[in-house]
Amino acid sequence: MINDVLATAQRVSYQAATAQEDQIAMVERFLKEMVEVPPLQDPESIQCRDFVRQVTQLDERYINVGVPNAFGILTCNGIPLEKPIDVSDRLYIKNALTLNKFTSSGVQRDRATEALTINFAYPVHDEKTQRVIGAGVVVVSLEWWQTLLTRLQLPENSVALVLDGYGQVVAEFPHGDNSEMPEEFNTIVSSEDQVRRVYSKHKVFGLGSDVELTFVTGISIDSSLALVEGKHRSIFIAFTITVLLILLLFRLFFLNTILRPLNKLADLTFQLGRKEKLLPPSSTGVREMDFLQDRFVEMSDRKSQAESQIIKQTLTDALTGIANRTAFSQALSEHLYYADTKENRLAVILVDLDDFKEINDTLGHEAGDEVLRTLARRLQEASEHCRLISRPGGDEFMLLIEHFESNENQVAELCNSLLKLIKHPICLPHNEVVVSASIGIAHYPEDGHDVESLMSAADQAMYYAKECGRDTVRRFNWELRRTLMEKIEIIKDLRKAIENEEFFLLYQPIVNIAGQVVKFEALIRWQHPIKGMIPPDGFIPFAEQSRQIIDIGEWVIKKAQKGWEVLQQKYGEQIQVSVNVSPLQLSYLKTANTPNSASLLTAPVASSKRPGHNGLVIEITENLLMDLDDNTQKALLKFREQGIQVALDDFGTGYSSLAYIMNYDIDYLKIDKSFVQKLGVDLSADSLCEAIISMSHTLGIAVIAEGVETKSQATQLKNFGCDFLQGYLYSKPISLEEALKFQ
Structure with a gap:
């Protein structure tokens, strides 16, 4: 009897714990969809x-x-x-x-x-x-657990508790009973209320290894005994009456024609409830009973088929018919378990198609789907040693390799062969498509010990392959993860840099051939409170990736405008200040009440004596001209209409054409310092600088040479006809106060 009571307590605790585990799983699915x-x-x-x-x-x-x-x-x-x-x-x-x-x-x-x-x-x-x-x-x-405990319909004088990870009671039944945790479980315990109970507990662990909730159930022995005895008495009476009626009314006929077939149906019912496969039963001799038996078997078969279909759909990618992300994660988890016990090695390979979006945009999604199906078949046929090939989503495929030799070249060779296979032309109804891919590799146990860490490592290696030019293979290394964490930290710190006044501007003079200062270039610097001085190339790329360059760029424009107002007091109205502008600043449109960077540049400065003049020159890169969106194009045209001058920075390092330069009325070309510093050393640099200056003057464009560090460089540039010079020969970037004293 005590075992029955203990079983009841354990069952109740288990049901409550299972409800919590189901709750966690349901919330996870809900969040993933949301x-x-x-x-x-x-x-x-x-x-x-x-x-x-x-x-x-x-x-x-x-x-x-x-x-x-x-x-x-x-x-x-x-x-x-x-x-x-x-x-x-x-x-x-x-x-x-x-x-x-x-x-x-x-x-x-x-x-x-x-x-x-x-x-x-x-x-x-x-x-x-x-x-x-x-x-x-x-x-x-947690009030939901109080409601759940109330609905458990426990026997009289029974108690139930829900404890948090620190052992504190957060819900109880009966509510307000202030029950205490027993010192012993799975045995009879006399409580302070003089009621004897059997206690059971069940722990629910969180997403880590810590206990999240503990469910404790105490079932009263006296009430349980009375309940069990009452049930036994009722069962005995019902059984006795049934037996007497059967013996009196039907005897052997009833046994042979009714009871035995009913027992068979009952057995079939229990088997169906236990999800057991039903085998065709023998005939009962009663047609109606045989019909019911056949229907039960048919129901069992349909139920099994439906469950198998649901499981298959859950683990299969609907588009390609191969495994999906869930199936891959499960398979990887299982192989990690066996690999850990048998000291096997594993490799996770992530294949991401390059520029796949262009196929969908130009040929349509149906063509893109056919490309994915074709590549899935190719990977299956070419990767016979793979444990699993899956499509986790989008334009990605994942492969699981096991039992390869300790030499990692085996996996690298497989990936290189996959690159070649993927680039084979794919024939569509009206087109032939060639795609490439970037592949990332993560090895177990070197790069991770669980599913999440290995898949994350493969993902980082794949993105590194993208950065290395695409159509290549890269293996994960811990330097990638360190670089990623540093990037995340820089992006996080950038959000507070303007508010904390960590940015400041320096001004580098630009002189004419007579040595007179006619312009300044405003250059941003970041004085980090912990990391110290961070150069622009250490944070500008991250600011552009996180789109924080928009706010930073607007701060630079406003600060440069104020600096120009101060500089014109010494150098006059003709002095100009140039600022570097990111493509994101020009293409980004804010609300009607908030101006974007382009509007700030074209807005006149109140202190200017010339209407519509703000003294700023914007510097853009060559690549911006080659990849113009509508907003950027409108901004450049507006600069021309408003008389804002535009300088093309780092000329010679990009891919711009003369047509773009002519169409957008460029005012200045800035020769990149990599060419200037080779003057007098490399004849090709001499010829290139002279050609740039001559071509620019033919088009009516003035030329600024960057990175001038020696007098011989300055002399040669002047002989070529260069209009303006900038570099350490004249001055390094200096503060606004120093710029006002500069001679």
Whole structure:
């Protein structure tokens, strides 16, 4: 009898724990689907707030849904906020943003609702760059567990507790009973209320190895004994009456024609409930019973087929018919387990097609789908030693290699052969397509010990292959991860650099052939409070990738305008200040009430004595002319209409054509310093500089030579007819105060 009571307690605890585990799995699926919707691409937008407010009402267990941005600032929230809340110190938020995975908080007091909750987070990725731009968060109230305990219908005088990871009671039944944790489990314990109970507990672990919740159930022995005896008595009475009726009314006939067929049907029912395969039973001799038996077998077969189909669909990519990301993760997890016990080696290969979007844009998505199907077949046919080939999504394929020799060249040779295979022409109904791919490799155990770390390493290696020119293979190394972390840290620090006044401008003089200062180039510098001075090439590329270059560029323009107002007091109205402008600044359009960089450049300065004059010259690179979008093109045309002068920086290092230079009315060409510094040493550099100057003058364009460091370079440039000179021969970049004293 005690075993029955103990089994009841264990079953109740297990049911409650299973409900929590199901809750975690359901929240994870919910978050994965939610972060894919377009409104979450901008966590600070009104669309995001409207969306999460609607989502919060979908499930009574979700008392709040929110989306903090990549810095942990929460404005997009299901419950309206008076002001943004900083949740970046929450460990589960930080892990979701930096480790790029599904995380849980454990029991905590939620800042937005002030209630005891368990919170879950899942990273939101930019749909274009796949970088993390925020985290979807679901808040589950612990009051749900109080309701669950009330619905358990425990025997009289029974108790149930829910404990957090620190052993504190967060929910109990009966509510307000203030029950205490027993010192012993799975045995009879006399409580302070003089009721004897048998206690059982079941722990639920979080996404790591820590205990998230513990469910404790205490079943009263006396009430349970009475309940069991009552059930036994009722069963005995019912059984006795049934037997007497059978013996009196039907005897042997009833046994042979009714009871035995019914027993067979009961057995079939139990087997069906236990998901066992039903074999064709023998005939009962009763046609109706045989018909029912056949229907049960048919139901079992259909159920098995449906379950098999569902499992197959869950693990298969619908487009190509190969394994999907879920199947690959499961297979990799299983192979990691056996590889760890048998000391085997594994390799994860990530194949990402180069510029696949162009195929969809030019030939249509049907053509793109056919390309993916063709490549999937090729990979299957050519990779006979692969344990699994999958398509995790988009234009990516993943391969799992096992039992290769310790020489890693085997995997590298396989990847190089895959590159050649992928580049074979693909025949479509009306076109022939050639695609290339970038491949990243991660090895177990060198590059990771679990599914997430290995797939992340392969992903980083693949992006490194992209950076190395595409159509190549790269293996993961820890320097990649270190560089990525440094990049993330720089991007994070950039967000506060303007607010903390860490940026400043230096001004490098530009002189005419007579040695008179006629221009200055404004150059940004970053004095980091911890890392010290960071040169522009150490943060400008990251600022452009994170689009922070827009705000930084506007700060530079405003600061340079103020500097020009000061400089003209000494050098006169003719003095100019040039600023470097990123393509993002020109193409980015803000709201009607907030000007963009192009508008700031064309806006006249109040202190200028000439109407519409602001004294600034913008410097753009050659590559910007080759890749103009509509907004950038309009901005350049507006500069020409407003009389704003444009300088083409680093000329000779890019790919611009004379047609682009003529169409956009370029005022200055700046010869790159790499050519200037070879003057007098390399005859080709002499000829190139002379040709650039001659060509520019023919087109009516003035020439500025950068990087002039010696008098011989300056003399030779003057002989070639160069209009302006800039470099350390005249001055290094100096502060505005020093520029006012410069002679």
